[in-house]
Amino acid sequence: MRLESIELHHIRMSLREPFVTSFGITREREAVLVRACARGAEGWGECVAGQQPDFSYETTSTVWHVLTDFLIPAVLAAEVEEPQQLRRVLDGTRGHPMAKAGLEAAVWDLFAKQAGQSLAQYLGGKGDRVAVGVSVGIQESTSALLQAVEEYVRSGYARVKVKIKPGRDVEAVRALRKAFPGLALQVDANAGYSLADLPVFKVLDEFDLAMIEQPLGATELTDHSRLQAQLRTPVCLDESIGDAASAGAALDLGACRIINIKPGRVGGLGEARRVHDLCAQRSIPVWCGGMLETGIGRAANVALATLPNFRLPGDLSASDRYYAEDLIEQPFVLNSDSTLTVPTGPGIGVDLRWDRLHRSTLRRALLKA
Numbered sequence: 356m357r358l359e360s361i362e363l364h365h366i367r368m369s370l371r372e373p374f375v376t377s378f379g380i381t382r383e384r385e386a387v388l389v390r391a392c393a394r395g396a397e398g399w400g401e402c403v404a405g406q407q408p409d410f411s412y413e414t415t416s417t418v419w420h421v422l423t424d425f426l427i428p429a430v431l432a433a434e435v436e437e438p439q440q441l442r443r444v445l446d447g448t449r450g451h452p453m454a455k456a457g458l459e460a461a462v463w464d465l466f467a468k469q470a471g472q473s474l475a476q477y478l479g480g481k482g483d484r485v486a487v488g489v490s491v492g493i494q495e496s497t498s499a500l501l502q503a504v505e506e507y508v509r510s511g512y513a514r515v516k517v518k519i520k521p522g523r524d525v526e527a528v529r530a531l532r533k534a535f536p537g538l539a540l541q542v543d544a545n546a547g548y549s550l551a552d553l554p555v556f557k558v559l560d561e562f563d564l565a566m567i568e569q570p571l572g573a574t575e576l577t578d579h580s581r582l583q584a585q586l587r588t589p590v591c592l593d594e595s596i597g598d599a600a601s602a603g604a605a606l607d608l609g610a611c612r613i614i615n616i617k618p619g620r621v622g623g624l625g626e627a628r629r630v631h632d633l634c635a636q637r638s639i640p641v642w643c644g645g646m647l648e649t650g651i652g653r654a655a656n657v658a659l660a661t662l663p664n665f666r667l668p669g670d671l672s673a674s675d676r677y678y679a680e681d682l683i684e685q686p687f688v689l690n691s692d693s694t695l696t697v698p699t700g701p702g703i704g705v706d707l708r709w710d711r712l713h714r715s716t717l718r719r720a721l722l723k724a
């Protein structure tokens with residue numbers, strides 16, 4: 356099959372609250388949405404790169420450039436019989452996993468729709484709900500953090516992740532642990548520390564955390580293995596895992612005991628599934644990370660999280676945790692058992708609100724075969 360056209364929508368959405376991490380502050384979320392059309396059907400994907408090259412080197416501008424100048428022309432010229440074949444075509448361009456992942460997601464959605472299956476089924480997943488938690492940004496003060504976590508716990512989140520950075524770590528986590536003794540709690544440092552900060556991690560190690568996510572730099576696999584060897588708490592890697600090969604290297608080195616899988620970070624749903632399968636073989640639990648997605652990217656993440664080795668709650672919160680108005684007809688809502696319901700309709704199973712898309716759009720492009 357040949358794709359007939361691919362459309363891009365660069366959007367900007369206001370977050371309900373600014374999201375603060377060790378690398379910076381996000382007040383408005385920009386993203387590039389991809390629409391792939393063939394034989395009367397359409398598929399949608401979301402590129403999760405933001406405005407700044409902070410979490411990764413990609414931005415909405417690099418995604419736009421790489422998609423329009425390289426990836427989309429290559430895909431429009433190729434015969435694609437199944438989404439897995441896309442990798443060969445996309446690998447002609449080096450790097451830029453978030454650009455590739457958004458385009459690939461649109462093709463996965465299109466193929467699942469043409470097969471009459473939900474994306475979850477089409478990927479080989481099972482079950483009608485996925486366990487989720489919430490990721491809480493760095494707050495003004497410890498009391499503000501306690502209040503924010505309290506509200507999320509009250510609204511039904513059974514697992515809470517809090518962002519930390521040097522100077523905003525031990526005191527905050529100690530206060531949280533005291534206020535919520537039995538809560539499934541974890542921290543995410545977004546690569547903000549170095550091995551010289553071992554004393555900080557030794558203290559955090561006493562708070563019964565489910566994991567410490569990405570404490571050190573993205574390329575510091577050896578230092579992560581040195582750190583993990585000195586902690587009881589599992590280290591989880593996010594930024595360090597760019598594909599199944601780097602996941603294998605991290606596990607060989609003992610750099611982590613848990614892996615956070617984000618399709619955008621690893622270059623697509625196909626590679627995300629390969630990381631999942633590799634971790635399953637090695638008895639390493641995985642969970643689905645988030646990038647403040649709109650309902651389009653969230654729906655694909657929820658489908659992915661139905662694969663069996665997604666054994667820990669994902670950063671897949673309800674639409675209203677992020678946006679006053681999501682881009683989809685049926686926003687994701689939190690169930691009372693701290694899960695999201697997996698859409699059952701064909702493909703990603705959510706319908707776009709075109710009126711909201713138009714209001715959020717900064718620029719658009721249409722490329723035809």
Ligand code: OSB
Binds near residue numbers: 410648670671
């Ligand atoms: O490190 O997991 C991260 C958001 C943007 C960039 C990086 C991260 C995050 C989050 C939010 O933690 C997860 C979510 O989408 O809820």
Ligand code: MG
Binds near residue numbers: 593644
């Ligand atoms: Mg993270």
